[in-house]
Amino acid sequence: MSIEQVVGLYNYWIVVFLMMTGFYIVIARTNLIKSIIGLNIFQTSVFLLYITMGRINGGTAPIIPAVVADAHAHAHPADAHATDGPAGHSLHETADELIYSNPLPSVLMLTAIVVGIATTALALALIVRIREEYGTVEEDEILELDRYS
Amino acid sequence: MNLIAFAILALLAATAVTVARMRDLWAAIMFTGIYSFLSASWMLILDAPDVAFTEAAVGAGIATVLMLSTLALTGKEERATTRSPLIPLLVVTVTGGALIYGTLDMPHFGDPSDPIHLYPNPSFVEKSQEDMHGLPNVVTAILASYRGYDTLGETTVVLTAGIAVILILRRDESHPEQQESP
Numbered sequence: 001m002s003i004e005q006v007v008g009l010y011n012y013w014i015v016v017f018l019m020m021t022g023f024y025i026v027i028a029r030t031n032l033i034k035s036i037i038g039l040n041i042f043q044t045s046v047f048l049l050y051i052t053m054g055r056i057n058g059g060t061a062p063i064i065p066a067v068v069a070d071a072h073a074h075a076h077p078a079d080a081h082a083t084d085g086p087a088g089h090s091l092h093e094t095a096d097e098l099i100y101s102n103p104l105p106s107v108l109m110l111t112a113i114v115v116g117i118a119t120t121a122l123a124l125a126l127i128v129r130i131r132e133e134y135g136t137v138e139e140d141e142i143l144e145l146d147r148y149s
Numbered sequence: 150m151n152l153i154a155f156a157i158l159a160l161l162a163a164t165a166v167t168v169a170r171m172r173d174l175w176a177a178i179m180f181t182g183i184y185s186f187l188s189a190s191w192m193l194i195l196d197a198p199d200v201a202f203t204e205a206a207v208g209a210g211i212a213t214v215l216m217l218s219t220l221a222l223t224g225k226e227e228r229a230t231t232r233s234p235l236i237p238l239l240v241v242t243v244t245g246g247a248l249i250y251g252t253l254d255m256p257h258f259g260d261p262s263d264p265i266h267l268y269p270n271p272s273f274v275e276k277s278q279e280d281m282h283g284l285p286n287v288v289t290a291i292l293a294s295y296r297g298y299d300t301l302g303e304t305t306v307v308l309t310a311g312i313a314v315i316l317i318l319r320r321d322e323s324h325p326e327q328q329e330s331p
């Protein structure tokens with residue numbers, strides 16, 4: 001294990017640690033609310049996994065500064081659509097020496113966050129309903145009640 | 150910059166472990182909010198301000214409020230479990246070990262030659278300036294236009310979840326006797 005590998009991969013290891021903590025909460029605890037908390041931690045670690053992959057060393061957020069945008073608009077007024085370079089033309093070679101981190105993971109994770117809160121709300125509503133019906137939110141007590149009903 | 154990032158990562162790991170060990174659900178939910186906020190801070194360092202804002206607002210804000218209101222309806226204390234934590238710990242360690250073994254092949258963090266930065270052709274970042282008539286934020290351009298159908302689908306999911314929550318929590322006023330039957 002070289003030092004280069006540690007520097008290049010530590011972000012994944014942090015994410016795996018957080019993910020496994022969430023997984024542990026889900027499988028080790030019988031309280032339903034605690035399970036939802038575990039799922040939330042798991043979910044956030046997946047967001048972090050994607051976001052760390054989009055990062056470029058020395059990069060900045062993918063928001064084009066007004067100065068650069070103006071210069072770009074005046075330089076290519078008509079043939080802007082012809083500016084796509086050859087395949088493999090990386091982000092860091094374009095935009096007047098400004099390096100942008102990859103915007104695509106951000107977009108995917110924005111969608112995932114909103115969908116995640118929707119599913120969390122649904123799960124919490126189900127827990128409230130289960131509590132009304134069974135009088136408990138402990139998984140093993142619910143199974144016990146089901147067995148003897 | 151690196152020192153701040155490492156401090157945030159250490160706090161993230163500590164918060165996650167604290168949540169796992171805690172019995173008091175109210176405190177655990179508060180720590181989940183802190184966890185979301187810390188991950189939003191790390192996202193900001195990783196050049197994703199849009200995701201950081203959303204995570205801080207939705208993860209640390211709305212999720213905490215939803216969980217606290219559920220807690221008000223269900224009860225605060227988690228009952229002490231009689232199950233041994235050994236089997237879950239074993240499962241988690243084995244899974245984590247397998248995942249870490251899998252990361253050894255992954256492209257390195259922040260390297261500009263990573264496949265994710267080369268495909269699809271990143272010139273769409275430049276083109277978005279023309280296509281969106283000078284909209285500066287590339288994330289907004291992709292979210293609202295290039296991947297607009299995806300966002301439409303996301304809105305559908307939120308609508309469906311909202312309708313489902315209303316249907317689950319609705320009290321049936323017309324049949325009060327049904328509430329009594331088991």
